[in-house]
Amino acid sequence: MPELAEVEYFRRQWSAGIGNRVMKIAHHADKRVFRGTDTRILRKELAGARLLTSEARGKRMLFRFSNENWLGLHLGMSGKMQTARPDFRPQKHDHFVLYQRERALVFTDARQFGRVQFHHGKTAPAWWENGVPEIVSAKFNRPFLDRFLHRHRKAPIKAVVLMQSGFSGIGNWMADEILWRAQISPSKLASKLSAGERDELFRATKFVARESLRIIGPDDSALPRTWLIHERWRAGGKCPRHKTVLRRATIGGRTTAWCPKCQK
Numbered sequence: 032m033p034e035l036a037e038v039e040y041f042r043r044q045w046s047a048g049i050g051n052r053v054m055k056i057a058h059h060a061d062k063r064v065f066r067g068t069d070t071r072i073l074r075k076e077l078a079g080a081r082l083l084t085s086e087a088r089g090k091r092m093l094f095r096f097s098n099e100n101w102l103g104l105h106l107g108m109s110g111k112m113q114t115a116r117p118d119f120r121p122q123k124h125d126h127f128v129l130y131q132r133e134r135a136l137v138f139t140d141a142r143q144f145g146r147v148q149f150h151h152g153k154t155a156p157a158w159w160e161n162g163v164p165e166i167v168s169a170k171f172n173r174p175f176l177d178r179f180l181h182r183h184r185k186a187p188i189k190a191v192v193l194m195q196s197g198f199s200g201i202g203n204w205m206a207d208e209i210l211w212r213a214q215i216s217p218s219k220l221a222s223k224l225s226a227g228e229r230d231e232l233f234r235a236t237k238f239v240a241r242e243s244l245r246i247i248g249p250d251d252s253a254l255p256r257t258w259l260i261h262e263r264w265r266a267g268g269k270c271p272r273h274k275t276v277l278r279r280a281t282i283g284g285r286t287t288a289w290c291p292k293c294q295k
C-alpha cells in the first residue's frame with residue numbers, strides 16, 4: 032500500500048504536465064474509484080483546463096487546475112500514476128487519463144480502493160483541509176505527539192502510529208520501521224510509554240518520514256540495507272541490528288514485525 036514517500040513519488044510523476052492544458056479525458060465512469068464524484072461535471076470542467084500545481088499531504092494528493100478546478104487523488108491499496116506518451120491507450124485498470132498535447136497523465140488502480148475526487152470553487156475543497164499536520168512540518172511537534180498519545184492512551188502504540196488523524200501518511204511498513212528504531216514493543220499501550228520512549232518515538236517518526244521522502248521511489252528498493260523493511264517479510268528475516276529473528280503478529284489489525292530483543 033502506498034505510504035507517505037510512495038505517494039510523493041507518484042505525485043511527481045505528473046509534474047511534467049504542470050503548465051499544460053488538458054485536451055481530452057478518458058475514464059471508466061462506472062468504476063468504484065469515482066464513488067461520490069459526478070464524472071460528467073469533472074469531464075466538462077477539466078477539458079481545456081491547465082494543470083497549475085500539485086501537493087501531497089500524507090497519503091492524499093491535490094491537483095489544482097485553472098478555472099477554479101481541483102482534483103483529489105488517493106492511491107488506496109494499489110494505485111499508481113505515470114506520465115505516458117500522448118497516444119497512450121488505457122488498459123483495463125487505467126481508470127483515469129488526462130491527455131495533454133505532449134503526454135498522457137495516467138491514474139491506474141487494479142484493486143480500486145483509491146479514489147478520484149473533483150471540486151469546483153475558488154478555494155481548496157473542504158475535504159482537503161483536515162487540520163492534521165504533516166510529519167515533516169514544524170506543527171508535528173512534541174506537544175502535538177504527547178496530546179495524541181494521551182488521547183489514544185488505551186490503544187497499542189502500533190495502532191496509534193497507523194492513525195491518519197495524527198501520523199499523516201504513515202502506513203504499515205513505516206510504522207514498523209519507526210517502532211523498531213525507537214525500540215518500543217508494538218503491543219505496548221500508548222499510556223505505558225516512558226518520557227524517554229516518547230522522545231525516541233518522536234525522533235524516529237521524523238527520521239523515517241524525512242529519509243523516506245528524500246530517498247523516494249516507487250518501492251522500497253532504494254532504502255538503505257540497514258532498514259528493517261528489507262527483512263520484514265523475508266522468511267527468517269532478522270533484526271538488522273543484531274540478527275535476532277523477527278517476530279510477527281497482528282497488532283492494530285495489521286501484520287506487524289518486530290525484534291524481540293530491542294523492542295521489549
Ligand SMILES: [Zn+2]
Nearest residue numbers: 270272290293
Ligand atoms: Zn534487534
